[in-house]
Amino acid sequence: MSTASSPASPASAAHGEGASVPATALASGPLNGRVRVPGDKSVSHRALIFGLFAEGVTEITGLLEGEDVLNTAKACAALGAKVERLGEGHWRVTGVGSRGLSEPDAVLDFGNSGTGVRLMMGAVGGQPVTATFDGDASLRRRPMRRVLDPLREMGVAVVAEAEGGRLPLTLKGSVAPTALTYETPVPSAQVKSAVLLAGIGAPGNTVVIEREATRDHTERMLAHFGAHVSVEPHGPHGRRVTLEGGAKLKGAPVAVPADPSSAAFPLVAALLVPGSEVILTDVMMNAFRTGLIATLKEMGADIETLAERSEGGESVADLRVRHSRLKGVEVPAHRAPSMIDEYPVLAVAAAFAEGETIMRGLAELRVKESDRLAAVADGLAACGVSHRIEGDDLIVTGGGVRGGGPVKTHMDHRIAMAFLVMGLAAKEGVSVDDVSFIATSFPSFLPMMRGLGAEILA
Structure with a gap:
């Protein structure tokens, strides 16, 4: 196989040959810009x-x-x-x-x-x-x-x-x-x-x-x-x-269209940081992948769909996202397959929303890269967010988010990115213990977010 500058194997890092890379996201000014996240x-x-x-x-x-x-x-x-x-x-x-x-x-x-x-x-x-x-x-x-x-x-x-x-x-x-x-x-x-x-x-x-x-x-x-x-x-x-x-x-x-699961991170960041307006281009809008967008709109998110079109057999669109005041909602269990990878960052959005957000039927999160349900709950606790787990449901009570950490990422790229997003709007910012595994799905995450105005130290 011919490749150029392939990254180091994640297996070697996991077996102790690579060092963890901690990072801290600080409360940021408005996020602005037009970006395309990596392919799905x-x-x-x-x-x-x-x-x-x-x-x-x-x-x-x-x-x-x-x-x-x-x-x-x-x-x-x-x-x-x-x-x-x-x-x-x-x-x-x-x-x-x-x-x-x-x-x-x-x-x-x-x-x-x-x-x-x-x-x-x-x-x-x-x-x-x-x-x-x-x-x-x-x-x-x-x-x-x-x-x-x-x-x-x-x-x-x-x-x-x-x-x-x-x-x-x-x-x-x-x-x-x-x-x-x-x-x-x-x-x-x-x-x-x-x-x-x-x-x-x-x-x-x-x-x-x-x-x-x-x-x-x-x-x-x-x-x-x-x-x-x-x-x-x-x-x-x-x-x-x-x-x-x-x-x-x-x-x-x-x-390959832009990955909606990756787009979720700058999207939620733009919703949470006051004064933000971000355009995400070429995002896949497949009906089985848009559960997060539907949920955020129910919460009051200002997400505008632009230039919807078909490319390579998939529906794609540009999304204009503006800072919004969110309210808690109940997310039904049958929506989980359409947003299973987005629950960590939805939990972050829920932490800033008014009232309770109830996320039903999250059993599948227990067998992801980490036990994501437990990892999200632990991260919320480390940042002072009121929450509880009832069976396979996660209930988050929104309000002012203190932040802090360090959040344990458990070698899970989505946990790392979700809590860095939280830090951009939290009073004290948020630290995570390792961002090296972000490269598994979104190698350009840190420079892209910094380009939008995010202050992330690593």
């Missing part, structure tokens, strides 16, 4: 993986060049694709076809990326190859059985695994994967995607049933690369996704 992480992972599976060339623009995605690019190269970096965010993948994967010579190391490793397990599971998957200390703690269970039903053999179905583990893919109808036990786009990827080479239809609909980037990209996919409603909030077997994918161009 979910689409970036999938663009590389579908380029691996496709026949011919896939040209990708706007690719997120964070450590998580770079590790997926390395895995695609190890599995036989030709992966080239042509310029900033501009990559070319020459694929091997739907049954052409090569057996990798070494362990596939995904660093901190749950998305990369779970999707690639599905990709390898439907192929006649054996591969070992690993990651950093944080990723080794995350559950993999939710993916391994359906893959076993499709004929994939788990040759070796760490205790509890965790990394490192070795999969022996199926020579003839079995088509499967599978109802996901928890709302998870990663589980759904792994099953669909394993089903590409299966002779019959692979069906995934969701009681709560999750982000649909895999379905969209399957169709974009030439597969036949149908989607039907299932129950009040769910969907039934059917992939016709024997798909032959063809290389296709992918323009």
Whole structure:
């Protein structure tokens, strides 16, 4: 794989070879400017993986060049694709076809990326190859059985695994994967995607049933690369996704839109810091990714949608965000899949809102890069914010935020960014213990925020 100045592996940092980097965000003056956050992480992972599976060339623009995605690019190269970096965010993948994967010579190391490793397990599971998957200390703690269970039903053999179905583990893919109808036990786009990827080479239809609909980037990209996919409603909030077997994918161009999960941080910062006005360009507006925007608008946020358009099969728009007085709301559990990565920064917004904000159904936060529910609660406590956890619900009482810290980030990039955002509007600012892991998803976060006027010391 040809790359330019790839960042250090997150795995090495997690195993103690890299030093933590503390940082402090100070109460700032107005934030102003027009910025584009990096490309969407979910689409970036999938663009590389579908380029691996496709026949011919896939040209990708706007690719997120964070450590998580770079590790997926390395895995695609190890599995036989030709992966080239042509310029900033501009990559070319020459694929091997739907049954052409090569057996990798070494362990596939995904660093901190749950998305990369779970999707690639599905990709390898439907192929006649054996591969070992690993990651950093944080990723080794995350559950993999939710993916391994359906893959076993499709004929994939788990040759070796760490205790509890965790990394490192070795999969022996199926020579003839079995088509499967599978109802996901928890709302998870990663589980759904792994099953669909394993089903590409299966002779019959692979069906995934969701009681709560999750982000649909895999379905969209399957169709974009030439597969036949149908989607039907299932129950009040769910969907039934059917992939016709024997798909032959063809290389296709992918323009990656700006990541709404990354846009959430400057967006909330602009809402909280008095006098701010920020325009975020090219933000993905996929209906399964806009739960945070819908919630913030219910809270009274001044977010204006400009120039909505379609690019690369996804809806995108520019967002004008102005400082706003927020009020507490109740966020329903069925909205969680559309904003699961944004709850840490929503909790920060709630800390400044008038009254209580109740966030329902956050069980999935317990199995992210950290136990995010506990990490958010601990961070709120360190900054003097009144809150409580009731079952899987988080209730935050807003008001004046003292700030302080240090907030323990637990090697979680979104915890680090969320509490730095809090510091920009808190009376005493906020310190966090480590910002090194921000590079996994948003390597330009600190310079971008400083360019808008934020005072962040690191």
